[in-house]
Amino acid sequence: MKLSHVTVLGAITGLAQATPMAKRAVTNADILNYALTLEHLEATFYEQGLKNYTQEAFMKAGYKDPFYSNLKQVGSDEKMHEEFLTKALKAAGAHPVERCTYSFPATDPKSFLALASVLEGVGVSAYLGAAGEIMNKTYLTAAGSILTDEARHSAYLRAALKKVPFAQPFDNPLDLNEVYTVASPFIASCPSSNGKLPVKAFPALTMDSDKSLMTGSMVQLMADKSFDGSSAKDIHAAFITVTGPVWAELKDNGDNKYSVTIPKGVAGQSYVVLTKDNTKATDDNIVAGPAIVEIGQEQKMGGMGEMDGMSSMSMPSTAMSTSSMPSGSMTSGSMTSSSMMPSSSFNGAPGKRSDMMTSVLGGVFMAAAMLV
Ligand SMILES: *[C@@H]1O[C@H](CO)[C@@H](O)[C@H](O)[C@H]1NC(C)=O
Numbered sequence: 001m002k003l004s005h006v007t008v009l010g011a012i013t014g015l016a017q018a019t020p021m022a023k024r025a026v027t028n029a030d031i032l033n034y035a036l037t038l039e040h041l042e043a044t045f046y047e048q049g050l051k052n053y054t055q056e057a058f059m060k061a062g063y064k065d066p067f068y069s070n071l072k073q074v075g076s077d078e079k080m081h082e083e084f085l086t087k088a089l090k091a092a093g094a095h096p097v098e099r100c101t102y103s104f105p106a107t108d109p110k111s112f113l114a115l116a117s118v119l120e121g122v123g124v125s126a127y128l129g130a131a132g133e134i135m136n137k138t139y140l141t142a143a144g145s146i147l148t149d150e151a152r153h154s155a156y157l158r159a160a161l162k163k164v165p166f167a168q169p170f171d172n173p174l175d176l177n178e179v180y181t182v183a184s185p186f187i188a189s190c191p192s193s194n195g196k197l198p199v200k201a202f203p204a205l206t207m208d209s210d211k212s213l214m215t216g217s218m219v220q221l222m223a224d225k226s227f228d229g230s231s232a233k234d235i236h237a238a239f240i241t242v243t244g245p246v247w248a249e250l251k252d253n254g255d256n257k258y259s260v261t262i263p264k265g266v267a268g269q270s271y272v273v274l275t276k277d278n279t280k281a282t283d284d285n286i287v288a289g290p291a292i293v294e295i296g297q298e299q300k301m302g303g304m305g306e307m308d309g310m311s312s313m314s315m316p317s318t319a320m321s322t323s324s325m326p327s328g329s330m331t332s333g334s335m336t337s338s339s340m341m342p343s344s345s346f347n348g349a350p351g352k353r354s355d356m357m358t359s360v361l362g363g364v365f366m367a368a369a370m371l372v
């Protein structure tokens with residue numbers, strides 16, 4: 001992790017300014033180009049990573065065969081997505097965006113994989129969040145088939161990093177602006193011929209701590225200066241879930257700094273935003289974020305150790321707890337833990353999905369840094 005936050009925030013601010021907050025209707029072509037923007041980023045990321053780090057380097061880092069060939073497959077999948085979306089846009093008579101130049105804070109196989117895992121998670125959230133915007137059923141099915149593939153990548157990489165592959169029963173959707181906020185730090189510049197997508201980046205929200213996190217832990221967040229925290233009197237923190245925001249206890253420490261307590265009902269790769277009221281967490285009242293927060297849970301026992309390519313990796317050293325899923329899960333929406341997610345269904349062999357190991361990530365950079 002050599003890139004400083006200053007660089008990151010500079011990139012975010014620059015892009016936010018370069019992208020007017022255009023409020024026009026989102027077209028099918030916009031959505032495809034938005035997806036293509038992400039696929040360009042991912043495809044380039046794997047292309048670079050597989051060039052930068054040899055199979056031997058991954059082996060040395062503890063990722064044995066067939067890990068490297070699987071990684072190559074993941075990279076090839078992203079390239080196929082890229083080609084598919086480009087073709088679809090051309091077929092629809094639209095101009096496909098081209099690759100940009102990127103800046104990835106990966107320096108070795110470990111930091112590369114940590115970032116890969118975060119990016120795949122964002123990919124899943126991006127396709128999920130965009131699904132509702134896709135009016136054409138043909139495109140919806142195509143996007144769905146990419147989403148499921150990204151979800152498999154995410155699970156594989158999470159497992160390789162000794163995180164619960166499927167940390168919760170519902171994935172978190174992110175809307176276009178939320179995704180753009182977390183993706184833009186990696187985009188250094190784009191060809192002007194790409195034109196402007198109807199997206200904007202919110203002020204960045206970063207974490208100044210890299211300690212492990214779990215339900216009840218406190219996270220220190222800092223909003224970028226493009227948000228004037230001193231003039232905002234009633235700031236709230238919300239974790240984004242499919243059933244709506246899960247509100248978290250927030251303490252305003254002044255100077256754009258906030259302490260947020262991880263609420264029940266969020267696990268795995270999670271997203272927290274600051275909002276200007278506590279009615280909803282949508283584009284019109286998000287003031288900063290999302291920050292990416294990895295909320296850890298008990299690792300699956302028996303099995304993981306035998307997985308190909310991971311046998312030499314040790315279990316996380318964090319103390320284990322045997323408590324089950326927080327019972328208040330998903331309380332923010334209409335679903336309740338008793339009706340929708342009977343805890344017993346997750347408590348059978350081979351493992352429990354309980355609170356155990358947690359790690360916090362703040363902004364994508366901290367996110368990846370943490371996993372190294
Ligand atoms: C690959 O290496 C180049 C040159 O050092 C670096 O600029 C780039 O960020 C690296 N990319 C990844 C994904 O590791």
Ligand SMILES: *[C@@H]1O[C@H](CO)[C@@H](O)[C@H](O)[C@H]1NC(C)=O
Nearest residue numbers: 088091092135136137138139
């Ligand atoms: C959806 O997109 C496909 C592929 O471009 C096209 O053939 C079809 O006519 C579109 N359907 C609608 C309802 O626009």
